[in-house]
Amino acid sequence: MEQVKRLLRDSSRARWTALLIISFVMFAAYLASDVYSPLKTILEEDNGWTSTEYGYFGAAQSVFNVFLGMLIFSGLLLDKKGIRLTGNLGCILMVAGFALKYYAVTFMPSDDGQMISVFSWSMKRQVFWASLGFAIFGTGCEMAGISISKAIVKWFSGKELALAMAIQLSIARLGSGVALIFSPMISERLHNVTTTVLIGLVFLIIGMLGFFVYCLQDKKLDKQMKALDKEQGKQEESSFSLRDVKMIISNPGFWLISILCLIFYAAVSPFFKFTSDLMVNKFNDVTPFYSGIFPSLIPFGCILFSPLFGAIYDKYGKGTRLMIIGALAITIVHVVFGLPGVHQIWVAVALLLLLGLGYAMLPAALWPSLAKIMPQKQYGTAIALAFFIQNIGLMLVPMVIGWVLDNFCVMPSYTSGTVSYPDNIKYDYTLPQIIFAAMGVCAIILAFALRKLDRKKGYGLDTGKQ
Secondary structure (H helix, E strand, O other): OOOOOOOHHHOHHHHHHHHHHHHHHHHHHHHHHHOOHHHHHHHHHHOOOOHHHHHHHHHHOOHHHHHOOHHHHHHHHHHHHOHHHHHHHHHHHHHHHHHHHHHHHHHOOOOOOOEEEEOOEEEEHHHHHHHHHHHHHHHHHHHHHHHHHHHHHHHHOOOOHHHHHHHHHHHHHHHHHHHHHHHHHHHHHHOOOHHHHHHHHHHHHHHHHHHHHHHHHHHHHHHHHHHHHHHOOOOOOOOOOOHHHHHHHOOHHHHHHHHHHHHHHHHHHHHHHHHHHHHHHHOOOOOOOOOOHHHHHHHHHHHHHHHHHHHHHHHHEOHHHHHHHHHHHHHHHHHHHOOOOOOOHHHHHHHHHHHHHHHHHHHHHHHHHHHHHOOHHHHHHHHHHHHHHHHHHHHHHHHHHHHHHHHHOEOHHHOOOOOOOOOOOOEOOHHHHHHHHHHHHHHHHHHHHHHHHHHHHOOOOOEOOO
16 A cells, blocks of 8 residues: 555645635634624614623623533534534534524514513613524634634644634634624614624625535545554554543643633723724714724734734744733723823824734734643643633623723713613713723733743743744
8 A cells, every 4th residue: 555645734735725714714703703893883873772781792702602611512522523523513503693693683673672681681682682692603603713723733733833823813803804894884874784794694604614615625634644644553642531621721831821811802802892982982083984994903903913923933933022012012002092182093093003913913922822832632622721711701891891881981961861871872981991901911911921931831932943
């Protein structure tokens, strides 16, 4: 029998084609995830939502991942059953959840007076079902996300791993940028959010079909890897077991990266959901129609810079330094946005571009660093646990910000009681920006702590190719 000397992933064309296919899946997922982000003002005016209800809705994306432990289950499923099963299930859940969300905002009246209570929270029927759909979507999104992260490690280990991860992030965040720019324009022009949501659903279906295509390549690579191991007489790597979970959670590097992930993403991702409203309230010349252009600058900054920082990490290392500078950048942005005298649009543009730079820099080093710390057979569960911790922040922060806006930030001349507000309600975003800035400071401290631990343990986070 002729020996298998070359794997599919050794072909530059094959591995980069695989990357582009799975990156489109995350492009569609990010587009769908952020299609609502610039619509807070429109949902308040046309659907009668409050900031608190919008905060509940934004938090719903992470509810099942946190309270039902779906991310932990997803990680265990990924390491035990593989990329194809877990990724396909994630894509199906994304489509199903988003379809429910589309049904809620399209066919359920927002003013029928029907309320649904969940524990101590009461919300409109439309808000509840849209939030439930978002929760199902969020479960699938994270399931697909960790599958794709492990797929990149599988195809690019020993090659251009950090660059590949950075390019995947860039393409995914292009989806955010497209949603942030065009979502409010379409919704404002048509006086509803349903068309925008339908577009997101179509992209998710295309992404799901794309992942089916990727699975054919992945199955072929698996066969080649098993054949090569057999020919070379290699022992098959022991499969993942629950004992590996203990090894993961006993690793101090894992905990620093996971908590840094929680703090950093909580200081940026929930900010997306409020940036358009911030621009409308803080800058007088900004209307809801154009408000989505401003938060779109953040992902477009990532699109430009993430591959650069990934290539730097591959060649030179400097991972913890990239994390420190990235955390410092987002802290500066939130501090300046919170200053009362800042009302110039050019300042906002500069700050959002700086935030995009920081948002590209830290993740470009964060995820390849986790791959350096953890063995590949444990990587799926490790990244799932990190995402689980991250989702705690992604769930709580939008709820906190929405509640703070309704209870402490309504401009005095616009206050009309605690139940309903006039259509032209205005918010003072100083306090929310202080909250975001405080998280940025915590991220800086954690990045320095990881730098110190790396020097002690020798993870190689600051070491590039020799």
